[in-house]
Amino acid sequence: MIRSRLVAPRLAFLFLIGCILFNYPLLSVFSRSGDFFGLPPLYVWLMSSWAGLIALMAWVVERRGD
């Protein structure tokens, strides 16, 4: 259950952040060759921001006491 009235708005905020992270123009910044510890920057960016977003969502939903 979504316990706090703040949970839904926080998730909505994450939705907006996700929309920005996963879309143009931010993507074009990483859309280049080159490497990032041997990995393509776009791939690293997408996977890491995706994982980060999921972690934030989990944190918002699962934290207790507010």
Added chain:
Amino acid sequence: MLAGWVIVLASFGYLGILFAIAWYADRRADAGRSLISNPLVYALSLGVYCTTWTFYGSVGRAAASGIGFLPIYLGPTLLFALAGFILQKMIRVAKANRITSIADFVASRYGKSQLLGGLVTVIAVIGVIPYIALQLKAVSNSFAILASYPEIIMPAKAGAVPVIQDSALYVAMILAAFTILFGTRHLDATERHEGMVAAIAVESVVKLVAFLAAGVFVVWGINDGIGDVFAKAAAVPDLARGLTAAGAPASYGAWGTLIFLALFASLLLPRQFQIAVVENVDVNHVSRAIWMFPLYLFLINLFVLPVALAGLLHFPGGGVDADTFVLTLPMAHQEEALALLVYIGGLSAATGMVIVETIALSTMVCNDLVMPALLRLPILGLATRADLSGLLLDIRRWSIAIILGLGYLYFRVAGEAYALVSIGLISFAAVAQFAPVVIGGLCWKGGTREGALAGLAAGFLLWTYTLLLPSFAKSGWLPDGFIAQGLFGIELLHPQRLLGLSGLDEITHCLVWSMLANLGAYIGVSLKRVPNVREARQATLFVGGAEAAGVSGWRGGAGVADLLPLAGRFLGSERAQEAFDRHARQRGLKSIQELPADTRLVSFAETLLAGAIGSASARAMVASVVTEEPLGIDEVMNILDEASQIRAYSHELEQKSLELRRATAELREANSRLLELDRMKDDFISTVTHELRTPLTSIRAFSEMLHEDPKIDLAQRSRFLGIIVSETVRLSRLINQILDLAKLESGRAEWTVTAVDVAEVIHEAADSLTALFAEKRVRLELDRCEAGLSVMADRDRLMQVMVNLLSNALKFVPAESGRVTVGASGTTSEVLVDVTDNGPGIQLEDQDLIFDKFRQGAGTADVLTDKPQGTGLGLPISRQIIEYFHGRLWVESTPGAGARFVFTLPRQAGDNA
């Protein structure tokens, strides 16, 4: 080692295990200890989103376009961030209304329209059947590839294999059997399939484990880690390019479009709606799924790109289909067990999708297409058939079989055609057409049935024209000219550059046009009129969420006697009985017999039925037994609160206020009648008082005079005492008569009814008055009395009437010359008695009044010197008595020529006349 029989055995073994899990979960559910009632199972079952299109296809997409496969999974992640707003609301609404499918959801939202439900079903079936075909193809291909181990041979084109040897056919048949077994075991009002959900959750685990195992093997088994894979790939220029999103802004547009598309698909695909909304056990499970489901997607995609790159590096030249890399890479390295695991993973992905999708579609087809049609066909007489639950299950079973059959047929026909390969996104775009009516329906109260129909139809048509037909053309099923030059060669009608809109990929192009048309028609047509009562009520339920669920959709009642058999016809009588019992217990009643015939019961029955046959059909069925009442005052007031809807209700309100006015008028009339009665009673009491006081006045005056003056002479004294005595007699008579009349009027008088000889009574009454007549020297003639007439009456009462009439006559006739005659005669049906005198007669206007209480023959006073003696109650009492015996009493008189009092009584049958 990996002989065909091993793979077949493994496949059946796996399906057997699934079967066992589903069976066990169903048993647990029946026992009330749900296996699936926890957030983890819910989140895992949502993994049905990942089909073979993910399991095999993602790698293929990654091989073709690098990172381009990701939006399909980023979209659902974003959606789940909004789940608190959208998904939880949908679940609450669906639970409150026993929504069974997305078609039902849309139909229910817009006033329970069967037409709308049908349209959604048709779109879903057309959009999704090719997707099912894709699953069959994947299973059959993976089987063929694995069976040719140790060689790696791409399977023959589907059409090349005779049907009888086609593994896809058997896959389809097995899946149909499995789905029928678990999807239609019984009809339940909740339309939930716990066993199926448990099996799907397990399948999600299996396909994730299989894919991760393959990924780990590819990255660390045959390469030295992710960095190694990418380093190798970067060395190949063709591959390096795929690692960055294409430079043009348009491709970012396509990227955004895909995210948007996937976002809606993960909610609106029939199977997703089934799992996320219909099968949801507890709405609170959603909150954990908010991060678990995206995490699942993240994990299953973790190794997609590395596997794709490794595959491209390992199988250069395109001899091996990139879609199969996840299977062929382990095979190429002789990892038989892993290959088998991957195959099972792919089987999981396919079966999960097919099972849930066909269950969802069959529910829709049955509830929103077939049942409404069958119920309308009077020939079948279904509307009156006693038990339809068996028929419902049969329809669903047949729907499942037919849907899978169609899927197989499409697979056979389409084969390797473009139309099948690209179907994933085409399906997504089809179900995206539901987004405006569903999301709009949850947020906006103004949507109407016509608006929803127009939006869906417009979106669907444009989807067909810009996406489906071109895919057919590319498959060679339509003339090339259609996509080369446009319809009839008109460039503006080019299906993928409609009205000259170019520079977009086909999916984005389709979405732009179809969403524009869909939204425009939905909103535009909706705004043509204010939602009607039913739409407005459903809008309140959906937009207002569960809080508004208490508002009953019914304004009428029907009893258990009507509703239970109705529910029994669709659910089977036992299940219906159980559900009603539960409902009665919830309301704190001992048995269902105590359930009142109220709107709550009707709503309960409707929701119960909605679970079995869909909301629109349920409404129609329940309406057949409910007698709807006009809106009540409370409801009208509630409605008034919705200022925007006033116009829609004004007609009903008008009628209501007319009724109110009528009721008020009736009340006023009743009130004035009461006042009138009250006044009459007041007058009566006042008159009685006057009549009682008059003799009392004399009695008191004479008594006081006698008391205070003992010297009054004897003659005077005895005269006064005589007056006192006669006034006392008058007073007693008056009191007796008042009491008598009161008894008669209130119906408390005692009657002894026997056969009475009328002539006898007349003679007896005459005898008792002989002395009085003699005293006044008035002649009394009884000659006209026929003998032998008998009536049913109370002898003493009849005597009272006779004496009253005779003494009345005596009172008014002149002394000496007075003459009173009595007659009695009979017709076949009644006896007529008259008392005629030669007195002064009665003025015409007084002839009725004399039967009123305390009205004496006042008009006669100028003839008489004295006020007539009597109480003024004799005639009213007489009339009461005669009327009690169903007779009439009246007077005929010409002033100056005497009066004739007549009464009739029904003649007793069988007297000797």
Added chain:
Amino acid sequence: MSQRILIVDDEPNIVISLEYLMKKEGFQIAVATDGEAALQQAAEFLPDLILLDVMMPKKSGFEVCEALRAMPALMGVKIIMLTAKGRETEVAKGLALGADAYVTKPFSTKDLVLQIKSLLA
């Protein structure tokens, strides 16, 4: 010269009792048994006081009272209304129409005599 009293009532026994009472007190008496006779008698007899019943045939006591007050010859006559209906509204109506007193039936003979005497004093 003894004072004159006109007794108006349709109940013969009440008339007898009033007649006896008044004669004993030494008044000159005339009797009328309905409203019209009352007016006629009043004009001829010219009483000092009228005992007037309310419920009578032809003309009610109220009507008679009103008519009497309109007769110049009877300017100073005292009127006592007698009635068996003792409702407040009727008392008020009688007094408003010019009656000097209102006596409800059944009455105390002693009180009635006292009232007549005080009115005629």
